[in-house]
Amino acid sequence: MKILKILLVMALMVALPMTIAFDGKVANADDLNINDVKAQKEEVIAKIPKTYEEAVKIVPIKNRFLMWTRDLRHIMWGTYGKGYFRGVDNLEKKAWGIYGKHIFAGFYDGHFFYGFYSNGRWRAYGLFGLRSSYGNYVTFPAIIPTLTAEAITE
Numbered sequence: 001m002k003i004l005k006i007l008l009v010m011a012l013m014v015a016l017p018m019t020i021a022f023d024g025k026v027a028n029a030d031d032l033n034i035n036d037v038k039a040q041k042e043e044v045i046a047k048i049p050k051t052y053e054e055a056v057k058i059v060p061i062k063n064r065f066l067m068w069t070r071d072l073r074h075i076m077w078g079t080y081g082k083g084y085f086r087g088v089d090n091l092e093k094k095a096w097g098i099y100g101k102h103i104f105a106g107f108y109d110g111h112f113f114y115g116f117y118s119n120g121r122w123r124a125y126g127l128f129g130l131r132s133s134y135g136n137y138v139t140f141p142a143i144i145p146t147l148t149a150e151a152i153t154e
Contacts (some may be wrong), residue, residue, distance in 0.1 A: 037105055037114045044105050045112060048097050052107075055086040055096035067122060067137035074128040080139070089128070 037044055049055040065085070068075040076095060078087025085104070086096040095113075097106015105114035108127050115124030123134040 037103065041112070044098075044114070048106055049084070052086060052094040052096050055084060058082075058084050064140040065137055066140075067135060069128065069133050069135040074133065074135075095127070 049058055062079055063081050064077065064079055065087070066075070066077045067087075074089055074091075076087045076089040078085060078095070080086075080099065083098050083100055084096070085099055085106070086094070088094055093109040095106055095108040097104060097113075099105075099117075102118045103114070103116050104122075104124075105112070107113070109129065111126060111129065113124055113126030115122055115127060117123075117137060120136050120138065121134070122137055123132065125132050127133050
C-alpha cells in the first residue's frame with residue numbers, strides 16, 4: 001500500500017510543470033568542487049545546518065524536488081532554495097544540506113553524504129546509507145497559493 005501511495009505522488013508531481021534544474025547560483029555552496037569535497041569534508045560540514053529542524057527554518061521556499069534511485073528502492077521528496085535543501089524519503093528518514101554548481105552535500109539520517117547532479121541525473125556517496133547510489137530527479141516551481149472560499153454577506 002505504501003508503494004502505491006508513493007507511485008501516486010510521483011505520477012501527480014511529474015504531471016506538474018517542471019523547472020529544468022536547481023539554479024546553481026548559491027552563496028553557501030558556490031565554492032564547492034566535487035574533487036575537493038572529500039578532502040575538505042570538515043569545511044563542507046561547517047556550511048551545512050546541524051539539524052533537520054535548523055534546515056526547516058532556513059528553507060522556507062517552496063520549490064520542490066523529487067529524486068529516486070534507478071532501482072526505485074529509495075525515493076525522496078522535499079524543498080530547496082537559496083543553496084539549502086531538505087527532504088524525507090520513503091523510509092521516513094530525513095536529509096538536509098547545501099547545493100551549488102551541480103554539487104550537493106548534507107546529512108542523511110545523521111550521516112554525511114555528498115554528490116553531484118546535472119540534467120535530471122545525480123550520483124551520491126553515502127546517501128540512503130549506501131556507499132554510492134545514482135538516479136534521477138525532477139524539480140518543481142514554487143507552490144502557487146490556493147484560493148479560499150469566502151462567505152458572501154449582504
